[in-house]
Amino acid sequence: MQTDCKTCPFKTKATSMLCDCSLDALTNNHLELKLKKGDSIIKQGMYSTNVVFLRTGLAKIHLAGPYTEQIVKMVNAPSYLGLPTTFGSKINQYSVTAVSDVEVCFIDLEVFQTILDDNKEFTREIIQEFCKNELESFRRCANRTQKLIRGNMADALLEFANNIFKSDTYTLPLSQAELANLIDTSRESVSRVLTEFDKDGIIQMTGKQIEILKKESLKLISQNG
Amino acid sequence: MQTDCKTCPFKTKATSMLCDCSLDALTNNHLELKLKKGDSIIKQGMYSTNVVFLRTGLAKIHLAGPYTEQIVKMVNAPSYLGLPTTFGSKINQYSVTAVSDVEVCFIDLEVFQTILDDNKEFTREIIQEFCKNELESFRRCANRTQKLIRGNMADALLEFANNIFKSDTYTLPLSQAELANLIDTSRESVSRVLTEFDKDGIIQMTGKQIEILKKESLKLISQNG
DNA sequence: ATTATTTTGTGATATGCATCACATTGTCTA
DNA sequence: TAGACAATGTGATGCATATCACAAAATAAT
Numbered sequence: 164m165q166t167d168c169k170t171c172p173f174k175t176k177a178t179s180m181l182c183d184c185s186l187d188a189l190t191n192n193h194l195e196l197k198l199k200k201g202d203s204i205i206k207q208g209m210y211s212t213n214v215v216f217l218r219t220g221l222a223k224i225h226l227a228g229p230y231t232e233q234i235v236k237m238v239n240a241p242s243y244l245g246l247p248t249t250f251g252s253k254i255n256q257y258s259v260t261a262v263s264d265v266e267v268c269f270i271d272l273e274v275f276q277t278i279l280d281d282n283k284e285f286t287r288e289i290i291q292e293f294c295k296n297e298l299e300s301f302r303r304c305a306n307r308t309q310k311l312i313r314g315n316m317a318d319a320l321l322e323f324a325n326n327i328f329k330s331d332t333y334t335l336p337l338s339q340a341e342l343a344n345l346i347d348t349s350r351e352s353v354s355r356v357l358t359e360f361d362k363d364g365i366i367q368m369t370g371k372q373i374e375i376l377k378k379e380s381l382k383l384i385s386q387n388g
Numbered sequence: 389m390q391t392d393c394k395t396c397p398f399k400t401k402a403t404s405m406l407c408d409c410s411l412d413a414l415t416n417n418h419l420e421l422k423l424k425k426g427d428s429i430i431k432q433g434m435y436s437t438n439v440v441f442l443r444t445g446l447a448k449i450h451l452a453g454p455y456t457e458q459i460v461k462m463v464n465a466p467s468y469l470g471l472p473t474t475f476g477s478k479i480n481q482y483s484v485t486a487v488s489d490v491e492v493c494f495i496d497l498e499v500f501q502t503i504l505d506d507n508k509e510f511t512r513e514i515i516q517e518f519c520k521n522e523l524e525s526f527r528r529c530a531n532r533t534q535k536l537i538r539g540n541m542a543d544a545l546l547e548f549a550n551n552i553f554k555s556d557t558y559t560l561p562l563s564q565a566e567l568a569n570l571i572d573t574s575r576e577s578v579s580r581v582l583t584e585f586d587k588d589g590i591i592q593m594t595g596k597q598i599e600i601l602k603k604e605s606l607k608l609i610s611q612n613g
Numbered sequence: 614a615t616t617a618t619t620t621t622g623t624g625a626t627a628t629g630c631a632t633c634a635c636a637t638t639g640t641c642t643a
Numbered sequence: 644t645a646g647a648c649a650a651t652g653t654g655a656t657g658c659a660t661a662t663c664a665c666a667a668a669a670t671a672a673t
Contacts, residue, residue: 226522228530229539229611233527251519257526276512283505293518294476300522301460301482304529305453308572311629314454338650347533349631354652370639386454536659564621574661579622595669 166195173218173241177288185278194269198261205245205259210271212253215244220265221327225344226257234345236303237262237336239327246289247296254335262336285307307347310385315346316356317385320366324375331375391420398443398466402513410503410510419494423486425513428471430484437478438494440469445490445559446552451482459570461528462561464489464552468539471514472521487561532572535610540611541581545591549600556600 168189186358193216198204204215207226217240224235235257238244248256249272256387279286301324307315319342324331337345346353360366365381367374375381393414406414418441423429429440432451440463449460449469455550460482463469468546473481480580504511532540549556562570564578585591590606592599600606 206397226526226530228534230534232573233530235529242403247519247522249519250516251523279511279515280508286504286511287501290515290518291475293522294472294474294514297472297518297522297525298476298481300525301451304460304525304532305451305458307529308458308533309453309455340650350651351632351653354631354650358652563619574643575621576623576662577660579620 164195165190168193171218175241175243175288177243177285177292178216178241180284180288181278181282185282188274188278189270192271192274196267196269198265198267200261200263202261202265203258204265204267205255205257205263206380207255207258209253209255211245211249211255212274213269214249214275215259215268216268217242217244218266218268221263222259222265223262223337223341223345224257224259232344233347234337234341235346236299237322237327240350243289243292243365244295277326311345312346312348312352313356313359313384314387316342316353316360317345317350317381318359320373320375321378321381321385323373324378331378333373335371390415390418392420396443400466400467400468400513402439402510402517403466405509405513406503406507410507413499413503414495417496417499420493421492422579423490423492425486425488427486427488427490428483429490429492430473430480430482432480432483434480436455436470436474436480437497439471439474439486439497439500441493441495442467442469443491443493445486447484447490448487448562448566449482449484451489459562459566459567459571460522462547462552462570464479465490468514468517471518537571537573537577537581538584540610541567541578541585542606543611544571545585545598545600546610548598548601549603556603558598560596560598 168186169183195218198220204217204222205211217238219240221237221239222244223237225232226235227233238259244259244267245255279289306318310318323333323335327333327336335342339357340350342353343350357366357368360381361368363380365375365377365384367376393411394408420443423445429447430436431440438464442463444465446462446464447469448462450457451460452458463484469484469492470480504514531543535543543595548558548560552558552561560567564582565575568575582591585606586593586607590600590602590609592601
């Protein structure tokens with residue numbers, strides 16, 4: 164169950180900068196788990212002192228808004244999860260749930276903190292990550308609140324293609340209800356827009372299988388209405 | 389013009405943890421400026437290699453969304469500005485503008501990075517800040533997209549009272565058009581809601597002077613519609 | 614003081630989308 | 644192979660709020 168972190172092939176840019184002694188510390192202080200699609204990785208409202216490393220698979224970050232659940236973003240491996248909520252608060256302020264089968268490593272916060280203290284380059288990379296995430300948050304929020312549904316749907320489809328699956332053909336990892344939470348709309352509207360895109364020949368939809376036919380059109384819709 | 393940072397009375401929790409040598413480095417490598425209300429501190433789209441310390445005054449962080457300007461949040465001194473945009477991107481991804489007269493210190497990114505490298509406690513505090521900001525972003529975004537205008541207006545008024553001015557009587561630091569950008573609505577709606585709150589005796593408004601009369605009502609409106 | 618310019622108040626109209634309601638299809642399980 | 648439950652498609656209706664269009668007031672500029 165205990166992989167040697169030094170030889171683990173799943174590393175972020177930050178992780179690849181760790182000294183051997185820190186990697187040894189990680190090896191001896193992490194809990195490796197295989198979780199199934201739908202399983203909770205981090206749960207909002209729970210007390211936690213762990214940082215999570217997503218070794219393989221896909222996860223969603225989501226939280227309870229004032230009325231409905233909101234999916235903040237999708238994260239694919241390799242990536243750290245829960246840094247903001249673990250460092251920023253004793254109680255988890257958001258949830259992370261597996262969207263595919265995943266492998267995760269739980270790392271104690273104190274161990275992680277020590278590793279930060281001992282590895283300047285690692286710390287720099289982590290801070291860079293924080294910064295990029297915050298900028299991304301700003302942009303995302305502005306889009307969500309200002310764009311119409313078609314624009315946000317187009318964004319989501321492009322995001323899956325470009326950043327998550329790196330292919331214009333993929334299987335939607337979320338239900339339509341979840342997609343609604345991702346782009347702040349209703350389940351019904353997701354269904355309507357998706358069938359509309361299909362009818363217009365912008366995408367081809369077979370069940371949850373998506374093929375993007377006219378990427379340029381999607382980009383235009385993303386920019387305009 | 390060059391204050392000695394060691395004796396500067398305006399310090400964040402993080403800054404108070406710096407060693408003397410780092411404070412000396414700061415003293416010799418910062419540019420102190422007094423800016424006036426409305427002046428730009430950080431400008432979206434500009435190349436920048438500076439971190440800014442807001443010594444005194446009030447500022448707004450804002451960015452160009454797909455259609456309109458969005459005010460992300462208000463920041464009052466003492467606080468660092470522009471860490472995400474300076475670390476995360478060469479080009480500024482958002483703007484910061486003085487909302488009152490302010491004093492700011494520009495610090496070169498390399499100097500700031502060295503200080504991070506040399507001060508573990510400082511770095512911890514900065515990371516904590518990042519985490520809290522990110523959590524705050526998530527919450528803010530969920531509220532903005534899910535709440536109705538009255539709820540968001542109530543939030544803004546409470547935020548000013550509780551976090552910015554620490555008093556239930558204050559002068560609105562933003563025009564109604566800016567308030568609209570802060571809570572993602574139209575200028576007209578801001579005007580309507582504000583007069584409504586006034587008529588209902590929840591606030592008393594004399595020009596831009598605000599007095600919160602029924603704080604509990606505002607909290608209720610924030611929670612419900 | 615007198616324009617000029619920005620800021621604010623308020624009605625009328627239009628619209629994007631949530632909500633409700635129900636049919637249909639797909640998927641798991643006993 | 645049913646029977647149950649979850650996920651999806653689609654119409655009809657209502658509502659919050661953006662937008663347009665001015666008037667009034669306040670602030671700045673000459």
